[in-house]
Amino acid sequence: MDYTLAQLAKKVEGRVKGDPDLRVEGLGTLESGTPNQIGFLANPKYQSQLASTTLGAVLVKDDELSLAVENAIIVKNPYLAFAALSHLFVPTFQQWEGVNVSCVISKDATIAENVIIAPNVVIDADAVIEDGCVIGAGCVIGRGVRIGSKCHIYPNVTLYHDVSIGADCIIHSGVVIGADGFGFAPTKKGWEKINQLGSVEIGNRVEIGANTTIDRGAIENTKIGDGVKIDNQVQIAHNVVIGDNTAIAGCAAIAGSTKIGSFCTIAGGVGIVGHLKIADCVHITAMSLVSKSILKEGSYSSGTGLEPTDKWRRSAARLRRIDDMAKQISKLEQQVNKLLTEG
């Protein structure tokens, strides 16, 4: 698994500066890479690091930047080129082959030819697993689940009955898709369960991070669009609809029936309450709470800045009295106006 600089340049449609025969064995950082690694400079702010880098070569945006290093590949978008090169250096990360004998697979499930199913996987009736999938150890695939071609499901994932996954998806360990949405009718004696009769539809090229949960719909389906990227420990409630290519960072939570547009970026820890609409191209900053629909693209935030706890305590106490403060100001304005006009 090593390449010449010229080979790598060809893969990213870039131009070599320096030694085209330099052998590259992996990727590294500007700060601590080795002479056999290639890295990238995306943000010109870190340009000064080029001079001192220990990397063998660097992906840069223009000839000027390439002057600072001996070997470089000049390419339009260094970060994107770096992403492309990252695919070349993936190690062999598991060694199971075919369908392991320890698996328990219903005779009514349909498994395509070249699928790898690691040990102790359980697959219920009527499930369909298409060509080129890798299913990690300990996964439980429910009745009637469909998994499109070339998906990689990591170990210990649970897919409830009738969940549908598109092609080229990556689902990380601990993910649960299709558990019951949180739906109960209140009575004086307690809560009456509303059986969740919908399912979950996941598009193509979706990645879902470890321990994320996506609930099945109450009546209709919860839907995740094509190209959506979801980080770890995200909670997506029943009947949520997420548009194509939206990215959701760790620990965000989206309550029931909310519809999110395409190309949104939801930062970590964000909460979005139920039954809202979020437009396309909306960005929400970390740990904000969205409690109203957002109809216009742009960046949105809530919360307060961090302070030393002592000072914060005073601010928080004052904030409880902000309504009084506003009234004091109004009164002062009236008084001063009176004084000014009388004067």
Added chain:
Amino acid sequence: MDYTLAQLAKKVEGRVKGDPDLRVEGLGTLESGTPNQIGFLANPKYQSQLASTTLGAVLVKDDELSLAVENAIIVKNPYLAFAALSHLFVPTFQQWEGVNVSCVISKDATIAENVIIAPNVVIDADAVIEDGCVIGAGCVIGRGVRIGSKCHIYPNVTLYHDVSIGADCIIHSGVVIGADGFGFAPTKKGWEKINQLGSVEIGNRVEIGANTTIDRGAIENTKIGDGVKIDNQVQIAHNVVIGDNTAIAGCAAIAGSTKIGSFCTIAGGVGIVGHLKIADCVHITAMSLVSKSILKEGSYSSGTGLEPTDKWRRSAARLRRIDDMAKQISKLEQQVNKLLTEG
């Protein structure tokens, strides 16, 4: 699995308007249901949707509303009736029967007669599983665990030793009950573990959402009351006590030794710090932090409203200076009072 409108009306103690022989095959929404489905109108706000619904029939509250549709069931509480009907249309969601041969079950465990145990379940010594339970694939049931009758444990759940679950509970995939509470004594060299010697007691009719965690007590038990409903990814720390019929939405977290009353509703992402008492019938809105005990029923909130990020940044900067603002106001009040009295 289909019913006449008359049959459904009988089940919910309602009255048919229209064709009693209409065949209903499932549940649908007002917006996109089919002529073979029944839906409901709970909130009169959406009354206008009745006129255009494609549903075959609708659960409504009174005769007046039923005029807008051809077929209806008139019933006191349409949402509750809908919940009742949802039980009729649950599909066959798994096909395992009896105790799968792949399971590893200690000879010292006690499994009642008509229990379904899906493949690859592991049950340690002295566990007791009562009548009518369904245990999903890949579950691990620790030593001495007790599971009451008619529980449904979904796949890949982990119950640590000595955890006790009541009857008629539903536990979703990825749940971990009985892991060690987070207890350490500080020393200059680091943290000394306090072994967690209590357990977890879960009442009857409790539902626990996917990937939720409930820790075992340090000395005494963590306790979840009857009829409690817990959503996904909720964290309940050691020695928490939760009263009957309280509902806790996704991603909420309750720190150690806090006692929560009955019939509370804790919204998504709420945090409750440790050693507090929360009265009965308290509602906490989404993502609020509860840092003091709440002794009176009612609704409570913290946090700030969402704003465009630019405007939010100015607000947050001002908020850091709110203490100064309050002092400026006081000074102005003194000065203006002086001017007024002098005048």
Added chain:
Amino acid sequence: MDYTLAQLAKKVEGRVKGDPDLRVEGLGTLESGTPNQIGFLANPKYQSQLASTTLGAVLVKDDELSLAVENAIIVKNPYLAFAALSHLFVPTFQQWEGVNVSCVISKDATIAENVIIAPNVVIDADAVIEDGCVIGAGCVIGRGVRIGSKCHIYPNVTLYHDVSIGADCIIHSGVVIGADGFGFAPTKKGWEKINQLGSVEIGNRVEIGANTTIDRGAIENTKIGDGVKIDNQVQIAHNVVIGDNTAIAGCAAIAGSTKIGSFCTIAGGVGIVGHLKIADCVHITAMSLVSKSILKEGSYSSGTGLEPTDKWRRSAARLRRIDDMAKQISKLEQQVNKLLTEG
């Protein structure tokens, strides 16, 4: 499993007051312990409970406090002594022995002699499990993983390829270590995945709570120092570095490439954005958002206090106008100064 008071005193280097032959069978609380249990009083605030305690004996700090009870052990740090005694009363919590026949273990894995591997564990090639480890049922150990001696891995844990765990670690159920960091390069068509080629290095004596996730690094490794204690449902993103003996409470989330010092305490629900540096001995209070580096030890907070929802709504509405309020105050100051100087 019972001890005399004298035996316990010796273990904690304390001094007996009362009956040295009192038999102690377990730990209890001041409020509801039994005559065969020992408890502790750490906080003098609860001193009044000594008089009424039903415990057989109490760990206390000085002779004066011991006067209130018949039997006591006088010891410098009662809470630390209690932690030490908690190790004596751990019950037999699992009964599997050796390597269970149901496990699927690659012939290229190396398992030390006295290791317990519970049923249905899957271990891939080149994994190394050292002496004295206990691996819970259903764990999946990836290719090339190393687990140091005397680790306890609870059931249903997933360790991705090449993850390295030190000695004496405790990892609770549902934990996922080494899943891909959330790294994508944006393009007009969507997100291009950056393969995550680093791994995760975990030090010695680390404890990791249930359903916590720690992602592998993009290029270099994510690193968790010695003695770090992590609670449930914590999310640690790629390339985070955590210093020795830092403790992180439930549901906290740390974004990519952030470096946290030693002996920090991060409370529950805290969010720390990416690429920051946090000094040693920093404390962050519950649910705060850290969006800038913290270079000085101390306690830090963000957020607002809890209020009844009605009052909170008014405060939140006022807060949106705080910038205007500040301008009103400035204007008033100018006007009043003018009035004062003119007067």
